[in-house]
Amino acid sequence: MRKSAKVVWMFFAIVLMVGASASVARADEQVIAHVPFAFIVGESRLPAGDYVVKEMDSDPGVIQIARADGHQVMFTLTQTASSSGMQGRPRLVFEKFEDQYFLARVVREDGDGQEIVLTPAIMEREVVTAS
16 A cells, blocks of 8 residues: 555544444344445445444354345444443444545444454455445
């Protein structure tokens, strides 16, 4: 990656929390959130809208991201993210890279959650491949 791209990455690396409209539908199982912008998860570009995100019972390392209207469902691998010590509202956490938003973490009410591994190289590749 070019040095200028790294500088841009460092400058624009922000974390956006979509917590104002997120809620837990069933404790520790799913987060419902309104995302006001398009975002990328893996090789998929998802439009702004209402989403239901939940951990899979069969594999806690996998989360399901589904549009609330049922038109789009996808799965992605995650790793357990330790508690930030901030209990409160469940939320989706995003990172911004090259004017694109990436789902980075799903935080439950207890502050624990699931994290999607993102590096500048991964995000650069996903910007190109996301459909």
